[in-house]
Amino acid sequence: MCKEACDGEIARLYGPGERGNGSLYDLILDYPLRGGKALRPALSIATCLGLGGHLEAVLPTAATLELYHNAFLIHDDIEDESWWRRGKPTLHIDHGVPIAINVGDAMLSLSLQPLLDNVERVGLGPALRILRAVAKMTRLTVDGQALELDWVRSNSWRLNDADYLKMVELKTSWYTFITPLQAGAIAAGAGPERMEPLESFGRHLGAAFQITDDLLNLRGDPQEYGKEIGGDLWEGKRTLMLLYTLRHAEPKDQDRAIAILAKRxxxxxxxxxxxxxxxxxxxxxxxxxxxxxxxxxxxxxxxxECKSISDIRWLFELMLDVGALRHARDVAATHARQAAAVLATLDWFPHSRHRDVLADLVDYVHGRTR
Amino acid sequence: MCKEACDGEIARLYGPGERGNGSLYDLILDYPLRGGKALRPALSIATCLGLGGHLEAVLPTAATLELYHNAFLIHDDIEDESWWRRGKPTLHIDHGVPIAINVGDAMLSLSLQPLLDNVERVGLGPALRILRAVAKMTRLTVDGQALELDWVRSNSWRLNDADYLKMVELKTSWYTFITPLQAGAIAAGAGPERMEPLESFGRHLGAAFQITDDLLNLRGDPQEYGKEIGGDLWEGKRTLMLLYTLRHAEPKDQDRAIAILAKRxxxxxxxxxxxxxxxxxxxxxxxxxxxxxxxxxxxxxxxxECKSISDIRWLFELMLDVGALRHARDVAATHARQAAAVLATLDWFPHSRHRDVLADLVDYVHGRTR
Known part of the structure; x- marks a missing residue:
């Protein structure tokens, strides 16, 4: 229901509507309507309704966060040279790189108006708080992406779990969890004192989510997961598993792994x-x-020189040998438990089916770790 | 002076600052510091100062409009496969497409915060008006780009001067002239009644500017102009000249021209x-x-099938034969004169060296038409 409401809102806010030139606006709706999880809108809507707010108060913001996410997916797919997304060819494979860049830019550019229209919808103060939350989210996300790219480019590896978790907080947690939760709460009229506990909940959930996402990238079933397998290894992404492997391998294996990662x-x-x-x-x-x-x-x-398939297989075997996957599952499970613990302390968030959405999400992320 | 102030502001707002990971933030400053004309900030600053506002009131907005423009330049260079920008290789040639997409996205994403900080700088009402102006600008620009892409993709050609001018108003005039002018005026405390005349001034100036830009793309000196020559013809862009040519050519030449434009x-x-x-x-x-x-x-x-160099030469000869370049220069000159006429009616805009910047710009655009 929440997914349907959000899809409808995206089509209303960002679709062709009465505009004559359909094709760009059709493409804006392409990824959102492919049936992703719509995780971010679900978090915003559940939080708003659970705190006594109305659906109309949060729906445009929820749709905008989802659109923002889909804009980044389109551009990420170009950057990662991905061919497949949610059961179909990626947008740049279907329509070419220029149009895919353009569609993503259009989505990013159009997202300001619905957030400004929040002034009439939820009042000036909350509207400005949501805008500031989104501005903070985008800044931190950019910082996180910059950090991740820098690590790959400089072939850094003397990084520990805490470094990885800081990067993930920036790159993933704000944009996927903390800001959607906070925006939903603000739309329901929650005061500034509610922001910190939601940040803590979202940070732990984000860590568990990203680690399991990285694990699935290594091992998942393409049918179920819908993305290229092992892509992170080919790209040399500094996952928790890879960093653990580099720290725990024998010196000669360490050298070989770093040399492989230096290849393009x-x-x-x-x-x-x-x-x-x-x-x-x-x-x-x-x-x-x-x-x-x-x-x-x-x-x-x-x-x-390029990485070869045997390079990638050797890296994966090394990860298994040093127990990196087990370690990553443990860290993910710890953060999922911490998220559940924080949620349990939110005594101002009444028990309801909306709150259950958040609890179920913790279970879902936890379940993916096994 | 205005260019220096704006460069400094861009570096302050968007540069590495105290952030650790320099490289992304260095790349954000790359295009802005290559020494472009900084037309948009110049318009904002001249209008603000000319209407009695302070430099500090408008500088972050001016810097943000310039950043926005440079983000689109980075992405346009990828889309157009351009190799050269302001005397250096384009960002994607220097650093690869993934990083260039990422840097442009970062610039678009970071532009929200300084506009929100306007609340403290110029007050709530003007800050919201500037935000709404920027949201309108982005929406209209997206619409204009969509229209232009659609015309190329569907190989449309039954379009007249008015169609072209409407597309240019959307694609160019708001983003390069109208919104920078209006944002400068709002930052100076100008009321809503000042917006319409500035829109009219910017619309005419934008038309003259885009037509001459299109003419320079056909004929300009690479040293002076700094972009690939004839790129619009290779891309099949629906310029005023091309549409005039298609409307005025003999039927058999018309058919051949349309067949060439259908090639990639x-x-x-x-x-x-x-x-x-x-x-x-x-x-x-x-x-x-x-x-x-x-x-x-x-x-x-x-x-x-691909367009060949002899296709492009034939198209260019046909343009000359039907007098399309002369027609375009006439239309551009007419709009430059109309811009000057509108400027002359702005009796609430005191004569000053700031107002002279606007008058000089009209002369500059007019001068380029010859």
Whole structure:
């Protein structure tokens, strides 16, 4: 029901409506209507209703947070060269990179108006608090992404669980949990003193969520999970498991792992073309010097050595050997329990089916860790 | 002076500051500090000061509009496959597409906070009016871009000057002229009754500006202009000149022009590789069947026929033949004169060196038309 209400609101706020030129606005609705979990709107709506607010007070904000998230998914899919999202080709595979960049930008740009219209909907003070919460969220998310990219780019690895958790708080927890919870509470009229406990709840939930998401990226079933498997390893993302592995491996394995991580990810195109060139050369249809020239030409766009599938397999085996996956599941479970503990202390949040949504979410995230 | 103040403000608001992870924040400053015209901040600052406001009241808003513009430039350069911007390689050429997308998103996302901080700086009412102006600007800009993309994608051509001017008002005038002018006026305490004349001034100036920009794209000196020449024709952008040409060409030329516009733009990579394959085949280093297989493989990513340099030259000759460039210069000059006429009616805008900035800008845009 909540998902349907949110889909309807996204279509009302951001869809073609009476605008003539349909195609961009159709594409804005593409990802949101593919049937994702709509986690962020669910959190906002459950918190607002659970604290005695009305659905109309929170719905545009919830829809806007979901749109924001989907804009980043579209751009992330380009950046990560992902081909598949929620059971369909990614937007840039379907429509090309230029249109996918443009659609994401349009979604980010359009999100300001509904938050300004909150002034009439929930009053000036709460509307400004929601705007400030969103501004803070975007700043922290950008900081978290910058930190993660920097670690990959500089091939950093002397990082511990606390470093990883700080990065995840910035990159994930604010944007997926803390701000949706706080925005829902503000829309229900909750005072500033309610913000800190919600932040604490969202921080623990975010840590558990991101760690399990990273675990699923390594091991999950493509049918169920809907994303490319092992993509994080190819990209060299500093997950809790990878950092634990680097800290706990034998020195020679450590060196080899760091050397692998320094290699770039191969582009799918380059791989296939190289295979084709090899075959033509083997069949005598291409001279060796011609092959060398073509390979050099192709590699001029990918100057450094690429990770190979055996590199990735070796890294994964090393993770298993040092117990990194078990460690990550333990840390995720601890944070899920801490989230449940914080939720239990919120005596100002009456028991109701709305509060149950939050408790169920903790269980769901916890369940994914097993 | 105004440019320096704005650069300093951008660095203060959006630069690395005390944040540890420098590289993303360094890249945010890359385009703004390359020494563009900083047209939008100049308009905001001149209007604010000219109407008796203080520099501090408008500076963060001016810097934010400039940042917004630079975020779109970064993403446009990816979408247009541009290699060169303000005398240096584009950001995605220097740092790769993923980082360039990310940096642009970060810039768009960070722009909310300074506009919210306007509440303390210029008061609640003006701050909200500036926020609403920016929200309107982004919505109209998105609509304009969507319209332009739709015209290219659907190969539309039964469009007249009025259609083009409406698209330009949406795509360019609000974002480059009207909103910067209005935001400057609001920061100076101007009432809502001042908004309409500024909108009219900015609309005419925007039309003259975009038409001359399109003319320079066809004919300009790369050294001076700093962008790829003729890129609009390769992309099939519906400029005033192109639409005039399509309307005024002989039927058989019309058909040929429309057929050329239906072809896609070749990717620079594909072109070079095809040349290399031709040379290898000519030298006997590559068999004809091997060449055919490689060409097919390369073209599987560009299934439809590509525009050729002789297509582009023919289109340009046709434009000259029908007098499209002369017509465009006339329309641009008319709008520049109308902008000057509107400016002359603004009796509430005292004569000063700040008002002279606006008058000089009209002259500058007018001068570019010759």
């Amino acid at each position: 990810r191969p582009s799918p195109d380059g791989e296939e073309l190289t295979d084709l060139l090899d075959r033509l050369a083997a069949q005598g249809e291409l001279s060796q010097s011609g092959r060398a020239e073509l390979v050099a030409r192709l590699q001029s766009h990918q100057p450094s | 733009r070749p990717s620079p990579d594909g072109e070079e590789l095809t040349d290399l394959l031709d040379r290898l085949a000519a030298q006997g280093e590559l068999s004809q069947s091997g060449r055919a297989e490689l060409v097919a493989r390369l073209q599987s990513h560009q299934p439809s």
